[in-house]
Amino acid sequence: MRQLYYTIQTLLRGRGSNVVKTVSLTLGLFVGILLFSQIAYEFSYENFYQDPERLVMLRMRNTKDGIPEKGYNYGTYRPAAADLWEAMPEQVECASLTSNFFQATFYKDGKKLEDTPMLCVDTLYFRTTGLEVLKGNPNDLALMQNAFISQSMARRIFGDEDPIGKELSVEKMFNVTIRGIYREVPRNTNFPHEILLSDAVLDWGYGAGTWGTNNIYHILFRLKQPSDVDIMNRRVQKAVEQYTDPHLGESVVTEYSVIPIREIHRSQPDAQRKLLIMGVLGFSIFFVSVMNYVLAAIASMSWRAKMVGVHKCSGAGEGHILGLFLWETGILVLVSTVACLLLMYFFGERIEGMLGARLADLFTWSNLYVPLLTVLLLFVVAGALPGRMYARIPVTQVFRRYTEGKRSWKRGLLFVQFMGVAFILGVLLTTVWQYREVVSRHVGFQTERLAVGSVNGAIEENEGISDAIRRQPYVEAVACSSKMLLQHYSTNRLTDAQGNFLCPLHFMLIDKDFPKVTGLKLLEGAFPQHVGEAVVGKETVRTMKWQNNVIGRKLPIKPSWAGLQESPTIVGVVDDVRNMGFFNEQTCTAFIMNDRDRTFNVRLKEPEEENLRKLNAFVKEAYPNKMLEFSTYQEIREWQNESVSRFRNIVTVTSGCILLIVLMGLIGYVSDETQRRSKEITIRKVNGAEASSILRLLSAGILKVAVGAVLIGIAFSWYVSGIWMEQFPDGTLLSPGWFIGVGVALLVLIVLVVVVKAWRIANENPVNSIKSE
Structure with a gap:
């Protein structure tokens, strides 16, 4: 109880420092627990089945000349x-x-x-x-x-x-x-x-x-x-x-295998990359948070060393001193844990939207060990490291300038923090840029003001719907198709002249007005005018090696279910449509004119959002027995890229938290340095030094630590960003210049913080400093 009493008295004396420590620990715990729990959650996929190790799923993939294609297809026959x-x-x-x-x-x-x-x-x-x-x-x-x-x-x-x-x-x-x-x-x-x-x-x-x-x-x-x-x-x-014969020609073979169902999720390359980067992010903010706590503890050594000396003179041993610091850390960790719970309570919905998982699912009894171990590890490292430092201070040196020997520690801790924040900001740059790319990059047609909705049932029952929509005053044009443009189309095997399988052909049926309404870009030939005519994408032309004479060729498919009795005739080439998004490679596409349509593509007039509401209200009232609801293609793109958006939000929150932690640590370090070097600064000013030279002196000292740390952090972020970009087949990593720009901006921010914090003492009258000595 006496140790608890001394701990409370120490905490009351260092209230300002304790606020910084608590905020740092809270942010580190908050983000660290969420990220580590999310990782454990994703590793527990499919574990709820009875004896999941005995439950397997069939999968297949094609190999060409003995070289397997990337990834498996879990849809089989x-x-x-x-x-x-x-x-x-x-x-x-x-x-x-x-x-x-x-x-x-x-x-x-x-x-x-x-x-x-x-x-x-x-x-x-x-x-x-x-x-x-x-x-x-x-x-x-x-x-x-x-x-x-x-x-x-x-x-x-x-x-x-x-x-x-x-x-x-x-x-x-x-x-x-x-x-x-x-x-x-x-x-x-x-x-x-x-x-x-x-x-x-x-x-x-x-x-x-x-x-x-x-x-x-x-x-x-x-x-x-x-x-x-x-x-x-x-x-x-x-x-x-x-x-069945698994051979798809002379050199292509479909290989079959099984995989335990609980290994499917973690075996996906995209999931592995995501888990790896989330682990690095979680460790980064957790480690920086702990190091900031240790930095704050070392910064207070100038006045706490005397207290330790008093305790040792009264017979306290190293274990007693270590116990004091463990009590102190335990109280602060407890307060930080409660603060984390409050943050999760008040911002629960936003957190669940960011992670794509319910907090109740993250913190089940089976996964509860993750936050408990995180809190325990934080307590042990944050309490034991500075506690051992204080416990080993010799009594004979307690009243000397013992803190001089700890400058290397403080600089080392700052180095780690600067490196961590540079890394996080570099990854943030990549995720923000990539999300912008996947939702705004051209997908082969004009998405502006284009809405789409599909209806099921017999084709004959849908007659008249497009005409009724076309007559509405807020509608510019309507066209029909068998599918919406951004999805998996109907597929058929695309083969060469020898019958060897090349790839699946994604095709859809369209009406005469479809190319004009959706804004398909014609590159060669003309758009279809009669049933059975087709236009194909550039990738189809390249795959079939038809570059010089594609017009007039027969598309090597004959889907009888679509009412086609013979292969469609190619009359034009259009720009590739990115129907499978940017997570997959460009597909071979074809658009065949036919009248078996159940999807309505509507080009709205401005304002888009208001007219979309009017359109949905109209079809709901006019066709109450039809399940027909329209969404814009821009909304669909955002839904399809929700995983990128979530990861971007995770990195943004992590970046904000780690930047705040580092800035608090930097402010504390500058305050400690200006106090420690107050006599030196006073003497320099008495000898004629100006405030600008004092600020340059302090900034130069920080930059000696920051430049190397930022370079390492930025380099590591560039490497990890490359891993993240591997999930986008034709995505390109930002040039190193962008990452260097982030590093320079961070260094400018660091210098700015130093200047603002040291401004007062740099401009203070040296007489006042001499009087205070």
């Missing part, structure tokens, strides 16, 4: 579940097929239900995954008209009412009856769902999948033993060859 189970009964205990390809909007009594992700599954889904069925018979999922919903959705939609037997509308096209309830899945999954429909829905919408067609299914296997993963991977290729 419907018959693979039953066929491979039959081929490998020694390893496979159960198999199931699922798909999230079809994402419907659900309605209850005409009211749209929000946040209802779904999966289409077969009757063996629960047996394969081990998810708990609370009510109902999974065999009911054999029928298209039946559905299962999660326990949380049942409470949210129906309250205390029993949902069994109740109906929901799917896209206002057909109804499903709720036949069962299952325990909801956590959000840390690549396959979220609140409602399960029968896989018969996919048959109805896309046709029964076969080997080689409709690779929209996720095939799950429950193995008998975890070690069967390796055995299955050795056998699966030959097993597939029993049912």
